[in-house]
Amino acid sequence: xxxxxxxxxxxxxxxxxxxxxxxxxxxxxxxxxxxxxxxxxxxxxxxxxxxxxxxxxxxxxxxxxxxxxxxxxxxxxxxxxxxxxxxxxxxxxxxxxxxxxxxxxxxxxxxxxxxxxxxxxxxxxxxxxxxxxxxxxxxxxxxxxxxxxxxxxxxxxxxxxxxxxxxxxxxxxxxxxxxxxxxxxxxxxxxxxxxxxxxxxxxxxxxxxxxxxxxxxxxxxxxxxxxxxxxxxxxxxxxxxxxxxxxxxxxxxxxxxxxxxxxxxxxxxxxxxxxxxxxxxxxxxxxxxxxxxxxxxxxxxxxxxxxxxxxxxxxxxxxxxxxxxxxxxxxxxxxxxxxxxxxxxxxxxxxxxxxxxxxxxxxxxxxxxxxxxxxxxxxxxxxxxxxxxxxxxxxxxxxxxxxxxxxxxxxxxxxxxxxxxxxxxxxxxxxxxxxxxxxxxxxxxxxxxxxxxxxxxxxxxxxxxxxxxxxxxxxxxxxxxxxxxxxxxxxxxxxxxxxxxxxxxxxxxxxxxxxxxxxxxxxxxxxxxxxxxxxxxxxxxxxxxxxxxxxxxxxxxxxxxxxxxxxxxxxxxxxxxxxxxxxxxxxxxxxxxxxxxxxxxxxxxxxxxxxxxxxxxxxxxxxxxxxxxxxxxxxxxxxxxxxxxxxxxxxxxxxxxxxxxxxxxxxxxxxxxxxxxxxxxxxxxxxxxxxxxxxxxxxxxxxxxxxxxxxxxxxxxxxxxxxxxxxxxxxxxxxxxxxxxxxxxxxxxxxxxxxxxxxxxxxxxxxxxxxxxxxxxxxxxxxxxxxxxxxxxxxxxxxxxxxxxxxxxxxxxxxxxxxxxxxxxxxxxxxxxxxxxxxxxx
Numbered sequence: 001x002x003x004x005x006x007x008x009x010x011x012x013x014x015x016x017x018x019x020x021x022x023x024x025x026x027x028x029x030x031x032x033x034x035x036x037x038x039x040x041x042x043x044x045x046x047x048x049x050x051x052x053x054x055x056x057x058x059x060x061x062x063x064x065x066x067x068x069x070x071x072x073x074x075x076x077x078x079x080x081x082x083x084x085x086x087x088x089x090x091x092x093x094x095x096x097x098x099x100x101x102x103x104x105x106x107x108x109x110x111x112x113x114x115x116x117x118x119x120x121x122x123x124x125x126x127x128x129x130x131x132x133x134x135x136x137x138x139x140x141x142x143x144x145x146x147x148x149x150x151x152x153x154x155x156x157x158x159x160x161x162x163x164x165x166x167x168x169x170x171x172x173x174x175x176x177x178x179x180x181x182x183x184x185x186x187x188x189x190x191x192x193x194x195x196x197x198x199x200x201x202x203x204x205x206x207x208x209x210x211x212x213x214x215x216x217x218x219x220x221x222x223x224x225x226x227x228x229x230x231x232x233x234x235x236x237x238x239x240x241x242x243x244x245x246x247x248x249x250x251x252x253x254x255x256x257x258x259x260x261x262x263x264x265x266x267x268x269x270x271x272x273x274x275x276x277x278x279x280x281x282x283x284x285x286x287x288x289x290x291x292x293x294x295x296x297x298x299x300x301x302x303x304x305x306x307x308x309x310x311x312x313x314x315x316x317x318x319x320x321x322x323x324x325x326x327x328x329x330x331x332x333x334x335x336x337x338x339x340x341x342x343x344x345x346x347x348x349x350x351x352x353x354x355x356x357x358x359x360x361x362x363x364x365x366x367x368x369x370x371x372x373x374x375x376x377x378x379x380x381x382x383x384x385x386x387x388x389x390x391x392x393x394x395x396x397x398x399x400x401x402x403x404x405x406x407x408x409x410x411x412x413x414x415x416x417x418x419x420x421x422x423x424x425x426x427x428x429x430x431x432x433x434x435x436x437x438x439x440x441x442x443x444x445x446x447x448x449x450x451x452x453x454x455x456x457x458x459x460x461x462x463x464x465x466x467x468x469x470x471x472x473x474x475x476x477x478x479x480x481x482x483x484x485x486x487x488x489x490x491x492x493x494x495x496x497x498x499x500x501x502x503x504x505x506x507x508x509x510x511x512x513x514x515x516x517x518x519x520x521x522x523x524x525x526x527x528x529x530x531x532x533x534x535x536x537x538x539x540x541x542x543x544x545x546x547x548x549x550x551x552x553x554x555x556x557x558x559x560x561x562x563x564x565x566x567x568x569x570x571x572x573x574x575x576x577x578x579x580x581x582x583x584x585x586x587x588x589x590x591x592x593x594x595x596x597x598x599x600x601x602x603x604x605x606x607x608x609x610x611x612x613x614x615x616x617x618x619x620x621x622x623x624x625x626x627x628x629x630x631x632x633x634x635x636x637x638x639x640x641x642x643x644x645x646x647x648x649x650x651x652x653x654x655x656x657x658x659x660x661x662x663x664x665x666x667x668x669x670x671x672x673x674x675x676x677x678x679x680x681x682x683x684x685x686x687x688x689x690x691x692x693x694x695x696x697x698x699x700x701x702x703x704x705x706x707x708x709x710x711x712x713x714x715x716x717x718x719x720x721x722x723x724x725x726x727x728x729x730x731x732x733x734x735x736x737x738x739x740x741x742x743x744x745x746x747x748x749x750x751x752x753x754x755x756x757x758x759x760x761x762x763x764x765x766x767x768x769x770x771x772x773x774x775x776x777x778x779x780x781x782x783x784x785x786x787x788x789x790x791x792x793x794x795x796x797x798x799x800x801x802x803x804x805x806x807x808x809x810x811x812x813x814x815x816x817x818x819x820x821x822x823x824x825x826x827x828x829x830x831x832x833x834x835x836x837x838x839x840x841x842x
Contacts, residue, residue, distance in 0.1 A: 026177035028218050028339055032172035033179055036333040036342065037157050037354035039164025041172060046076040048101065049128050049155055052134050056814035062105045062123035069119050078148045084354035085119045092124060097168050098183035098217045099476060101130045111218070111261075111298075112268035129476050139365040141358045153838070159358040161472050162353045165333060169214075177339055179332040182214035182231075182239065182263075187477035190469045196348045197462050204233050204345050211344065212484060213239070214327070219260035219481040220244060221463045223324065224422055229482075232344040241482070243323040247310040247572070250301065253287075254571065254580075256314050259302040260481075262325040267293070268323040271300060277320055285313040306584050309569045322387050341719065355465045360455065367451040370444055372416075377441040379417025383424065384434045386411070390421065442812050504545045504553075504570060504765075505579065510593055513579030514570045517546060543655045544807035547599035554631055556596040556616065557588060558649040562641035562684075564634030567599065587637050596653040603632040613656050613681060615703035616641065617691055620648040623736065624688030625679045628655065635656040643687040652704040660706040663731065665716065665743055665756035668695040668704050673731040676706065690737040703756040712758045713784055717794065719751035720801040724791025725759065725782045745790040756808035767795050770804040 034041050040048070056063045069084045077084055090096045092104030095111045106122035116122065141159035146152070169183040192210035196202055213228045221227060221238040231237030248257050261267055273292055277283045285308030292299040304313055318324040331342045335350060342350070383390045393410060397403035404418040413421070427433060454460050486579040514797035547553070547567050555563040563586040571580045581832055582594050596616075601608055612628040624642050631639070644650060655677055665671040672692045672743035679689060692701065705714075710728060717723035724744060731741060744753060759765070761780040768774045775795050785791065795803070 028174040028177065028608055029334065029337055032174035033177075033332060033334050033339055034165055034170040034172070034181075036165060036335050036340075036350040038160040039166070039168060039170060039333075040158065041170070043077060043079075043083060044091065044101075044267045045158060046072050046154065047084060047088050047091065048126070048130055048158065049137075050076060051102075051124075051130075052137070058103065058126050058128040058131055058551050060125060062103070062125045065104075065106075065119040065122040065124050068124060075152055076147050076154045081119070085366065088124060091118045095218050097672065098188060098215060098481075099129055099162070100127050101133070101168075103127045104733045111266070113266040118766055129162060132368075132472060132475075133158050133162050133164065135159065135161055136358065136362050139362045141365070142359045157354070161192060161355070161468050162186070162476075163348070165351070166211075166347055170333070174339075177332055178330060180328055180330045181333070182327055183216060184211055184213075185215035185478070185480050187473055188212060188215070188480075190473040190477065192344075193352060193469055194466050196345070197352060197466055200349075202345070204343060207344055207348070208232055212480075214261035214329075214483045215480050216241065216327075218265075218547075220261050220262045222482050222484045225484065225486045227326075227329075231331070232795065235329070235331035235341040235343045235346075239327045239329060241325055241327055242318060242485075244483075245314055245317075245323070246316070250303070251430045253306070254304045254308070254310055256302040256304065256310060256317070258302070258323065259298055261298065261300075262322065263327060265322045265325055267291070267298070267300070274302075274317065274321045274323075283313070283316045283320055285309070285316075309585075310571065311568060330601050352465065355468075356461060356524075359461050359464055360386065362525060363451050363461075367448060367455070370448050370451065374441065374444045375435060376417060376420045377444065379411075379413050379420055380424065380428070380437055380610050381434075381441060382411050382413065382417075383421040384405075384429070384437060387429060394422065472747075489575045497552045500549050501546060501548055502567065504547060504567070504597075506544075506582065506594060506597075507579065510582045511574035511579040512570055512585065512594075513577060514549075514567060515573060515575050520574045544768060544805055545597060545599065546807075547734050550602060551599040552603050554598045554600060554614070555582070555586060555588075555594045556598075556641055556650055556653040557592045557638075558595050558644075559589070559592045560640060560642040560644040560650050561588075561592065561638040562631055563588065563638045564593075566629070576621060595650050598653055598655045600655060603628075611657060613658050613676075614641070614653050615656050615662060615676065615679070615704070615706055616653045616688065617651050618642075618644065618648045618688070619651050619694040619700045620645070621664065621690060621694055621701055622648065622677055622688040622702070623657075623662065623664070623691035624686060625676065625681050626684055626686075627681050630684050640716070643685055645687055651701055654704060654706040656706045657708065660708045661710075662691070662736075663705045663707060663714065663734070663756065663758070664701050664740070665694060665703050665753055666692065666699050666740065667752045668699045669742060669744050669746040669753050670695060670740035671714075671731060671743035671756065672736070672738055673728075673733050674736040674738075675733065693737060693739050695739070702753055703754055705758045707758050709758070709760065712760045713779075714743070714787075715755075715757045715759045715765070715779065715782070716753060716791070717755040717803060717806045718744060718746070718791070719754045720749065721767075721793050721795045721797045721803060722750040722791045723794040723806075724785045724789060725779065725781070727746045727784055727785040728758070730787040736759055742788050743789060747790060748788050751802065753804050757806060757808050759808060765794075766807045767803060768805045768807075769795070769797060771798070771799045771801045773801075 030042050033039065038045070051068055054063065054068060054071050056068065065085065065088065068088065069081050072084050073081055090100055091102040091103070092108050093098060094100060101230070103126065104122060104124050104126050107117035136159050137155060143156045144153040145156050147154050165181060166184045166189045167186045169181040171180045172178065188211045192207045195207065195210050203838040213222050213225070221242045221244055223242045227238040227240060231239065243262055244260040245256050245258045248255055261270060271289055275289055276281070278286050285305050287305045288301050288303045290303070292301055302317070304310060322680050328604055331347065331582045332339050333342060348608065367403050390407070393406050394403045397406055400422055403422050407413055407418040407421055408415065454464070502514040503517050504512065506512045549568040553565045553570070555565065565575045565586065570585070573579050582588060588594070598614065602607060609632045610627065610630040613625050614628055614631065615623065615625045617623050624700065626641070644651060660675060660676045661673055662676050663671055663673045682688070694700065707728060712728060713725045714728055715723060715725045744750065746752060759779045763779045764776055765779055766774060766776050777794070782792070
């Protein structure tokens with residue numbers, strides 16, 4: 001042992017305790033947690049201050065990153081260069097920070113997790129917003145402390161005008177505690193802060209009217225609001241984030257396109273993990289994934305298999321991949337050097353307090369400088385008033401010190417004033433300069449008065465803070481990037497899909513789609529109609545149905561099979577898109593086709609299914625009734641609904657309560673009405689009983705209706721556009737199986753009967769021609785006539801066009817009535833001939 005040294009025995013437990021506490025305090029206070037006032041950790045603060053000291057502003061040239069890192073490392077931050085460079089890089093990444101603090105030039109990494117280029121290759125400078133974080137730092141607004149080697153001073157906090165902690169958030173792991181704060185929108189934060197300044201007793205719920213939710217740099221959707229609410233109220237909460245996805249058709253294939261992903265999700269990792277899940281058969285329905293992102297934005301394309309249902313695939317992506325992730329808010333920041341959990345109001349309160357202190361200190365500094373200058377000006381004015389005597393006095397002095405002392409003695413000046421007079425330039429003796437001195441002095445006195453007023457009145461200081469915040473808002477405020485889905489949460493697929501009214505259309509060739517009902521307008525009788533759907537050559541719309549997204553669809557095919565589907569599983573299309581082939585959605589045989597579908601409520605509701613029946617009719621006049629309960633257990637390959645005899649096919653299926661009356665109409669213009677009770681319920685495999693007798697070999701049933709409302713009218717439409725509405729009472733009740741009574745006078749002009757519907761004044765009617773033109777009209781426009789008349793013209797047909805389908809549509813009260821109108825300009829019909837839609841035939 002060397003001379004003079006001695007050993008001190010220490011208990012290892014005590015040493016470990018004290019050393020670890022020292023270490024943990026150091027990590028908590030000067031490494032991992034942000035300061036509540038400027039929202040920065042020491043390393044961020046040092047990077048910005050280092051750039052400020054170097055003069056690397058937003059309006060100067062970029063400087064080599066290594067030069068900036070060297071400055072920060074050598075003067076303020078005695079740690080590894082990586083820690084400083086990594087911090088600076090993150091401050092320049094637009095997917096990491098909501099409002100960038102550093103303007104980087106070169107490779108600063110990517111959202112795919114690519115590392116940035118080494119600091120010798122990149123350059124950086126401050127962003128404009130950073131200058132506002134450092135504004136007034138030279139006016140003694142914040143305390144400075146000695147750096148690590150006591151040679152320089154560095155600020156303990158920045159005098160920021162930006163509520164940095166709220167707008168950019170922070171994350172860090174200290175010892176025994178961590179912080180994870182989300183970024184917010186500057187425009188909203190300023191609005192909230194101003195609201196707090198105007199009313200310090202404002203409730204958090206009122207602040208949330210301004211600051212609605214976090215706002216992440218990568219956009220996305222905040223799914224569910226409960227977590228946000230909890231975080232704002234307590235400082236802790238879980239915010240669920242989803243990428244923004246939409247369903248598009250690309251080259252004839254349906255694709256899910258993702259343009260925004262959740263915050264802090266690595267895009268390349270997300271795609272790789274999704275591919276692994278597809279290979280492991282955890283997610284099915286996706287055939288390929290393409291990353292088409294470029295410098296213009298993100299675009300991840302999930303190409304779906306032909307039989308996949310987009311909404312269900314998207315839901316699985318949300319469930320199993322990082323396309324939905326959560327941000328656990330944990331608002332811990334340093335308040336007066338101690339870590340505290342803070343809610344939204346606390347964060348705003350501490351920022352406003354800091355701004356207030358900065359404004360006070362800045363005003364005091366400016367007042368001190370103004371008073372010092374005024375003091376000197378007073379001396380200069382005295383000198384200029386007695387200039388001849390001053391000059392004589394100075395000339396008679398042996399040196400400057402003597403001159404100063406004489407001036408002090410003669411004019412009762414201070415040391416500073418005398419020094420200023422001695423150092424005065426000759427040009428200041430001109431009359432103009434003397435006027436300037438007086439003007440400057442008067443201006444200064446006003447300023448001093450104003451500054452003293454600010455220091456006396458808190459309201460004025462608060463107005464200044466508000467004014468400066470508004471200025472920041474106008475300079476850097478922008479729109480929200482993350483939108484909020486308030487109703488989200490741990491919900492099932494149907495909860496993701498709004499239960500809105502939709503129009504389901506099926507074309508003759510079996511193409512199906514659903515379209516929002518609001519896309520259709522109401523027109524008056526005799527209009528030309530609007531283009532309703534683009535169909536393939538020789539194809540036309542045949543069925544049209546109105547339901548809601550959450551209902552169940554039962555499909556009945558020509559061969560008597562029944563298939564099951566939810567309405568939201570039907571692909572969505574615009575009014576003019578052609579839809580998807582039903583064959584791709586349900587396992588239907590090649591030579592079979594869907595003839596009827598029923599929209600039902602919840603098939604798991606036992607009371608509902610036991611009190612409802614499905615009544616079916618075939619072209620040859622057979623009818624059959626079966627309990628809905630028989631169809632409540634779906635199979636992918638379909639179930640038998642009715643046994644169809646040779647040369648017959650299923651035509652129609654209706655949902656009834658067992659109390660209704662059934663009407664069947666024939667192509668030849670006859671109709672029959674009988675009680676539903678005349679048909680007993682049968683099993684799914686039965687073939688039914690006779691409903692109506694056909695007039696001749698070529699005759700067939702064209703429609704069936706189940707009437708529940710005895711006040712409703714019967715509407716019949718013929719293929720050449722004639723139709724009429726007659727009273728239900730005109731059709732007497734007969735036994736089932738009879739020949740029926742005349743429902744419309746069939747002539748060459750009217751053409752054969754094509755549709756029968758039961759209607760009331762509350763209904764709208766949708767008529768579609770084989771050429772794809774559709775018209776929607778109000779039933780109340782049609783007067784009630786006798787059943788033996790030929791009716792009135794409902795739609796003007798062009799050339800050889802004829803009516804393809806007629807459907808009843810529920811009247812939508814909110815929908816504006818639209819006068820009869822055609823499409824502007826000229827459309828081309830299926831056979832290529834031009835149709836002038838503005839012309840009306842009589």
